[in-house]
Amino acid sequence: MRDSIYRYSSGRHIKSISKKGRYIKYRIPHGKTTDIAFDATFRVSALxxxxxxxxxxxxNLALYLTKDDLREKVRERKISSHLLFVVDASGSMGAMRRMEAAKGAVLSLLMDAYQKRNKVGMIAFRKDMAELVLPFTSSVELGEKLLKELPTGGKTPLSKAFLKAYEVFKNEMRKNPNIIxxxxxxxxxxxxxxxxxxxxxxxFDICDKIAEEGINVILIDTEPKSFIKIGIGDKIAKRYGFKYYKIDDISVDGILNIVNPLINY
Known part of the structure; x- marks a missing residue:
């Protein structure tokens, strides 16, 4: 069942009509409301x-109100972004470069994760498995310890990687629905x-579920340029509206330039 949180990939704030959070503005209610913006309601009715x-x-009534006068509060809450890196560690070209760039980006993001209320995790996939090598954390020390040695090589279990990422997020969102x-x-x-x-x-079957859950997805495609394109990254992005970036020379800065605008405000 969907929750009532509106998530935005462009920042760490959400808008919610729950009674938690700072009252920032009002709006005409859609259906019933119990969080009435009395100041706005009175101003409308005054006319x-x-x-x-x-x-x-x-x-002798002090105030004459109608249903059309009602305005409800829109509230804003700070919540955390949970960033899950899913990195191809298979033996395809550039595996080592992908892993090093991803590790560097994860550690960089962890440097200020605690202050920004964010958490970062990482899945590596190769051979016939996808493994959660770094559970969600804001600890640089834990990141350095768990990501110290990550092997590469083998085949590319892409569907298992998407499935593992989906399961990790489902579990995290079950515990804390108020995350991005x-x-x-x-x-x-x-x-x-x-x-x-x-x-x-x-x-594609697993991406159906990911899209249905409202998980924000960024695809960074590292397939080398050639006359024959084999990878399906752009097809996945077009079908589900995922953000898609083609990077031939993957680097820490390249990844951070993509990710940072989504978590900073």
Whole structure:
């Protein structure tokens, strides 16, 4: 079941009509509301008080209100962004470069994660598995320890990587629905290992679920330029509206230039 939180990938604030958070503005309610913006409601009704007093039989009321006068509060709360890096560690070209760049970006983001209320995690996928090598954390020390040695090589289990990332976020959102989930997927998007049979169909089936959950997805495609394009990164992005970046020479700064605008304000 969907929650009532409106998540925005461009910042760490959400707008909510719950009774938590700072009252920043008002709006016309859509349906019933219990969080009435009395100041705005009174200002709207003030325009019609003379007319209503003449119309109503009871002339002694202090204020004449109608349903159309009602305004509800829009509140703003600071919440954390949870960034999950999903990195292709398979033996495809540039695996080592991808891993080093991703590790550098993760550690850089962890440097100010505590102050900005963010958490960062990482999944590495290769051979026939996708492993959560860094659970969500704001600790630089833990990041350095767990990401010290990450092996590369083997086939590319793309569908397993998307599935693992989906499961990690589902579990995290179940514990804390008030997060902004951001998945940063770094790969050349050339699957060659299936969970069961059809590895292309499996990728799209899992992305259906990811999109349905409202998880923000950034695809960073590292497939080398060639006359024949094999990777499916752009096809995934177009189908689901995921953010897509093609980077031939992956680097820490290149990743941070993409990610930082989404978590800073």
């Amino acid at each position: 019609y008080q003379k007319e209503r007093r003449e119309k109503f039989k009871d002339k 989930p951001i998945m940063i997927f770094i790969s050349d998007f050339k699957p060659n290992v299936a969970i069961k049979k059809d590895y292309i169909k499996e990728v």
